[in-house]
Amino acid sequence: MIVIDNVSKAYKAGIPALNGISLHINTGEFVFIVGDSGSGKSTLIKLLLKELEPTEGDIIINGRSLNGIRHKQIPRFRRNIGVVFQDFRLLKDRNVYENIAFAQRVIATPSKKIKRRVPMMLSMVGLAAKYKSYPKQLSGGEQQRVAIARALVNEPKILLADEPTGNLDAHNAWDIMKLLDEINQKGTTVLVVTHNLEIVKAMKKRVITMRKGVIVSDERMGGSNEI
Amino acid sequence: MNGWVEAMRFSTFFYTFKQGVKNIWRNKVFSLASIATMSACIFLFGLFYAIVVNFQTIVREVESGVAVTVFFEDGTSKEAMEQIGAQIDKRTEVSRKVFVSAEEAWEEFGKVYFSGAENMMEGFEEDNPLAESAHYEIYMNDVASQSTLVTYLQSLEGVREVRSSDIAANTLTDFNRLIGYVSAGIILILLCVAVFLISNTVTTGITVRREEIAIMKLIGATDYFVRSPFIVEGILIGLIGSAIPLVLLYFMYRRLIVYVGDRFIWLSNMLRFLPVNQVFSTLVPVALLLGVGIGFLGSRLTIRKHLKV
Ligand SMILES: Nc1ncnc2c1ncn2[C@@H]1O[C@H](COP(=O)(O)OP(=O)(O)O)[C@@H](O)[C@H]1O
Numbered sequence: 231m232i233v234i235d236n237v238s239k240a241y242k243a244g245i246p247a248l249n250g251i252s253l254h255i256n257t258g259e260f261v262f263i264v265g266d267s268g269s270g271k272s273t274l275i276k277l278l279l280k281e282l283e284p285t286e287g288d289i290i291i292n293g294r295s296l297n298g299i300r301h302k303q304i305p306r307f308r309r310n311i312g313v314v315f316q317d318f319r320l321l322k323d324r325n326v327y328e329n330i331a332f333a334q335r336v337i338a339t340p341s342k343k344i345k346r347r348v349p350m351m352l353s354m355v356g357l358a359a360k361y362k363s364y365p366k367q368l369s370g371g372e373q374q375r376v377a378i379a380r381a382l383v384n385e386p387k388i389l390l391a392d393e394p395t396g397n398l399d400a401h402n403a404w405d406i407m408k409l410l411d412e413i414n415q416k417g418t419t420v421l422v423v424t425h426n427l428e429i430v431k432a433m434k435k436r437v438i439t440m441r442k443g444v445i446v447s448d449e450r451m452g453g454s455n456e457i
Numbered sequence: 458m459n460g461w462v463e464a465m466r467f468s469t470f471f472y473t474f475k476q477g478v479k480n481i482w483r484n485k486v487f488s489l490a491s492i493a494t495m496s497a498c499i500f501l502f503g504l505f506y507a508i509v510v511n512f513q514t515i516v517r518e519v520e521s522g523v524a525v526t527v528f529f530e531d532g533t534s535k536e537a538m539e540q541i542g543a544q545i546d547k548r549t550e551v552s553r554k555v556f557v558s559a560e561e562a563w564e565e566f567g568k569v570y571f572s573g574a575e576n577m578m579e580g581f582e583e584d585n586p587l588a589e590s591a592h593y594e595i596y597m598n599d600v601a602s603q604s605t606l607v608t609y610l611q612s613l614e615g616v617r618e619v620r621s622s623d624i625a626a627n628t629l630t631d632f633n634r635l636i637g638y639v640s641a642g643i644i645l646i647l648l649c650v651a652v653f654l655i656s657n658t659v660t661t662g663i664t665v666r667r668e669e670i671a672i673m674k675l676i677g678a679t680d681y682f683v684r685s686p687f688i689v690e691g692i693l694i695g696l697i698g699s700a701i702p703l704v705l706l707y708f709m710y711r712r713l714i715v716y717v718g719d720r721f722i723w724l725s726n727m728l729r730f731l732p733v734n735q736v737f738s739t740l741v742p743v744a745l746l747l748g749v750g751i752g753f754l755g756s757r758l759t760i761r762k763h764l765k766v
């Protein structure tokens with residue numbers, strides 16, 4: 231469970247990027263976060279990853295206060311969270327297999343387990359045949375699949391996606407969103423920041439709307455209102 | 458399992474090592490410059506070391522011929538002389554002492570001044586003109602401590618006079634020191650240059666890998682894991698940069714011994730080179746350690762500055 235408790239974040243003195251946000255996300259939920267550019271969505275993601283510290287308030291993930299996590303404990307904390315970005319952030323000098331294995335090597339996974347997990351992830355995202363390809367030989371949609379496989383290879387409980395379909399055409403965007411939905415069906419809590427309102431409307435999930443650093447609505451599409 | 462233990466897992470260590478090698482490879486120009494400077498550095502270090510140890514051996518040989526002579530007051534008994542001898546033996550700077558009795562002194566004197574006319578010395582046995590010339594000849598471990606020893610000896614009861622050759626002792630010591638200081642100075646400057654270049658190489662590596670490092674951190678890599686490829690890079694540069702000049706020096710030194718032995722036989726009395734193995738049994742571990750140490754230091758300092766994890 232993710233609890234965001236009255237969190238504010240100001241980069242510099244002046245208008246805060248986030249202004250007193252409070253939010254509950256239950257384990258196993260699928261949540262969209264929408265809002266204009268500059269409304270603070272990415273800032274929120276960074277706070278959840280403890281890339282940034284809140285100016286005020288606290289975030290509690292699975293019972294653990296992020297303010298109480300010391301620098302040395304951050305790596306271990308992050309291993310519970312997978313992330314994907316709009317720009318994929320793959321390593322250009324390594325092939326698909328190595329890009330996924332990388333996430334395991336980084337946390338000192340035994341080679342045996344790597345050899346077992348990477349092919350599993352590859353077939354889950356439908357790229358088993360392309361494991362030898364380099365990122366530049368793949369379409370945007372395929373690259374994002376690799377990024378998703380990398381984010382999930384260590385079996386995190388939470389997946390954060392910051393505009394994962396921002397660089398994709400409509401068809402590929404749909405495929406990626408469906409994949410994220412499948413991942414959520416298997417039990418992972420999924421948080422997706424997006425501009426793609428068409429997909430948001432069609433998928434009928436919980437939608438949180440932000441504007442200028444505050445939450446202006448939180449509703450379950452096709453269901454009852456939460457607030 | 459903490460970060461360090463994690464980093465020491467075999468597969469992780471191997472991966473880290475591979476990344477370190479990759480860093481060097483990707484960054485060929487800088488790496489080569491670092492290795493070249495490092496090599497020059499260690500080469501000079503080895504050269505100075507070879508000169509200094511050889512010179513020190515010569516100095517030590519000369520030193521062992523420099524003696525302090527202690528004469529006794531009139532009428533000092535044999536027992537008193539032996540007591541003084543015992544006190545001399547207690548001094549750590551003394552390597553050995555030789556007692557020369559009045560009779561021996563007279564005989565020695567005779568050999569020098571009455572050679573070929575030994576009969577002229579007859580009749581003096583009972584009335585030795587050098588009756589008061591019994592003395593100790595003291596040989597020292599280190600000429601540098603001669604003045605301390607002399608002061609001590611002069612303070613002893615029953616000692617009339619202490620003779621020493623200050624000039625020989627001081628000149629040798631000063632020259633030895635000068636060589637030491639000059640070589641230490643040059644090596645220090647070169648080491649700074651080497652650290653600087655390695656630091657630049659690692660900085661470039663960090664810049665090239667900035668994106669990868671950011672991803673690693675998001676995935677949950679420990680500080681150790683992020684840093685260690687750069688440490689490996691520095692250590693490898695240091696290792697290669699010290700191995701090359703060592704091999705070079707080894708063959709050069711061997712050639713030099715043979716060459717001087719062949720062409721300058723007349724020099725071989727004065728210039729006796731230490732055997733190759735004796736010089737290199739110390740030089741190899743010291744130079745390798747120095748190389749690895751500098752490589753480690755260079756990358757460690759850079760990481761601290763440019764890789765805030
Ligand atoms: N590193 C930063 N330094 C200063 N201001 C920033 C930084 N990152 C974001 N901001 C500001 O914070 C606000 C929210 O940004 P962001 O969270 O990226 O919005 P979104 O992802 O919704 O487009 C914006 O006004 C943006 O200019």
Ligand SMILES: [Mg+2]
Nearest residue numbers: 271272273392
């Ligand atoms: Mg954003």
